[in-house]
Amino acid sequence: MSSTTFGSVSFNSGWLRKHGTLSSNSRQCDGSLLRVRASVASSPQSLRSTKEKIDASEKSVRIGVLGASGYTGAEVVRLLANHPHFGITTMTADRKAGQPIGSVFPHLMTQDLPAMVAIKDADFSNVDAVFCCLPHGTTQEIIKSLPKQLKIVDLSADFRLSNINEYEEWYGLPHKAPELQKEAVYGLTEVLRGKIRNARLVANPGCYPTSIQLPLVPLIKAGLIELRNIIIDAKSGVSGAGRGAKEANLYTEVSEGLHSYGITKHRHVPEIEQGLSDASHSKVTVSFTPHLMPMSRGMQSTIYVEMAPGVTTDDLYLELLSAYKDEVFVRLLERGVVPHTRHVRGSNYCFMNVFEDRIPGRAIIISVIDNLVKGASGQALQNLNLMMGFPENMGLDYQPLFP
Numbered sequence: 143m144s145s146t147t148f149g150s151v152s153f154n155s156g157w158l159r160k161h162g163t164l165s166s167n168s169r170q171c172d173g174s175l176l177r178v179r180a181s182v183a184s185s186p187q188s189l190r191s192t193k194e195k196i197d198a199s200e201k202s203v204r205i206g207v208l209g210a211s212g213y214t215g216a217e218v219v220r221l222l223a224n225h226p227h228f229g230i231t232t233m234t235a236d237r238k239a240g241q242p243i244g245s246v247f248p249h250l251m252t253q254d255l256p257a258m259v260a261i262k263d264a265d266f267s268n269v270d271a272v273f274c275c276l277p278h279g280t281t282q283e284i285i286k287s288l289p290k291q292l293k294i295v296d297l298s299a300d301f302r303l304s305n306i307n308e309y310e311e312w313y314g315l316p317h318k319a320p321e322l323q324k325e326a327v328y329g330l331t332e333v334l335r336g337k338i339r340n341a342r343l344v345a346n347p348g349c350y351p352t353s354i355q356l357p358l359v360p361l362i363k364a365g366l367i368e369l370r371n372i373i374i375d376a377k378s379g380v381s382g383a384g385r386g387a388k389e390a391n392l393y394t395e396v397s398e399g400l401h402s403y404g405i406t407k408h409r410h411v412p413e414i415e416q417g418l419s420d421a422s423h424s425k426v427t428v429s430f431t432p433h434l435m436p437m438s439r440g441m442q443s444t445i446y447v448e449m450a451p452g453v454t455t456d457d458l459y460l461e462l463l464s465a466y467k468d469e470v471f472v473r474l475l476e477r478g479v480v481p482h483t484r485h486v487r488g489s490n491y492c493f494m495n496v497f498e499d500r501i502p503g504r505a506i507i508i509s510v511i512d513n514l515v516k517g518a519s520g521q522a523l524q525n526l527n528l529m530m531g532f533p534e535n536m537g538l539d540y541q542p543l544f545p
């Protein structure tokens with residue numbers, strides 16, 4: 143097979159046939175792989191000829207992804223590749239600003255995407271809506287500084303708690319945008335879609351709270367379970383902790399074992415209790431223990447509840463079946479079938495089921511999600527679809543990746 147050389151980079155003829163010829167501009171350049179790739183990507187005979195790609199400018203809604211160099215930002219970018227109306231026009235990063243996304247996340251290199259810039263250099267004049275995928279604490283001031291006409295889905299915890307004092311207590315941080323907190327709508331789609339549809343700023347739920355509230359809210363609303371003694375044993379993949387380097391997330395610290403963390407103190411406790419208390423119109427307190435599992439993505443919540451007098455697990459099952467009968471993404475498995483995290487991997491589904499405990503009057507509910515999809519970026523896209531008047535599942539019809 144013949145080959146062509148540009149600077150230090152050599153391409154075989156098969157590669158050139160598949161991806162198109164290089165522009166004369168690239169022939170004159172220093173041959174760095176990135177510049178060559180950029181010119182190939184913009185060539186009319188390049189990827190477009192083998193796989194038709196829709197340019198962001200051809201899509202009707204222009205999207206900014208803040209924190210595109212993180213796990214949830216990258217997941218938003220992956221999901222948007224299949225969205226017919228949302229096109230990414232702006233992407234930001236912090237330490238990785240200036241790098242092409244394909245060098246940070248090679249799995250995204252096949253998309254035509256703008257370069258990642260620092261937030262201070264981002265141009266929001268060509269943006270209609272933003273996914274804010276930044277750490278909590280840093281998010282409030284950044285959102286405060288964004289143009290007011292932008293629709294925003296914030297994936298951080300900064301606007302999830304309606305009580306600012308509770309935020310400051312559990313997060314140990316002062317809240318820097320209390321006025322925006324009043325405006326924010328909590329984004330548990332299946333429960334609050336009426337409000338989400340009209341919102342400008344949506345606080346996307348945390349992953350644990352999503353997996354826990356989806357089964358419990360309908361059961362509490364129907365008065366089928368007692369509000370005391372709700373015990374939640376939850377497990378998460380390590381991507382839940384983000385991509386930033388932390389000693390606790392080293393391979394040696396998380397592989398070949400599992401461990402609990404945040405016992406009684408995890409910052410998702412007030413978020414879970416807020417959702418369940420809203421559903422019951424009274425204060426609900428839960429016992430919640432998260433665990434870190436040696437897997438990259440996935441989340442299971444195993445929830446032990448006391449049923450109301452005379453209620454059976456059949457009643458719980460039928461209530462959940464009825465609550466979610468018209469939902470695309472929340473599904474009850476056949477009776478007796480155990481949900482696994484691997485059944486929802488890469489998808490926006492929440493699968494759940496109800497089992498009878500050996501202790502009379504108690505039930506065990508199992509709920510699984512992919513923490514990066516229904517637990518973060520997928521639900522965020524579901525919410526933005528609603529906010530922009532599109533079908534909720536647009537761009538989200540991914541089948542789970544199994545095994």
Ligand SMILES: NC(=O)C1=CN([C@@H]2O[C@H](COP(=O)(O)OP(=O)(O)OC[C@H]3O[C@@H](n4cnc5c(N)ncnc54)[C@H](OP(=O)(O)O)[C@@H]3O)[C@@H](O)[C@H]2O)C=CC1
Pocket residue numbers: 208209210211212213214215234235236237238239261275276277278280297298299347348349381382383384385386513514517518
């Ligand atoms: N991971 C998960 O499963 C879930 C995460 N969330 C929440 O979503 C948000 C993002 O999480 P995740 O993607 O996992 O986090 P990552 O740590 O993987 O990514 C964080 C992103 O924010 C950027 N960033 C960090 N600090 C700053 C700063 N001071 N100014 C501007 N940009 C900054 C990083 O840029 P760079 O890398 O270039 O430095 C990176 O792009 C968090 O609030 C998280 O709690 C919510 C639900 C689930």
Ligand SMILES: CC(=O)N[C@@H](CCC(=O)OP(=O)(O)O)C(=O)O
Pocket residue numbers: 278297298299347348349350378379380381382383384432434
């Ligand atoms: C495994 C792991 O570390 N998970 C994170 C929760 C991820 C999530 O939903 O986070 P936010 O509330 O920050 O959005 C944690 O326990 O803090």
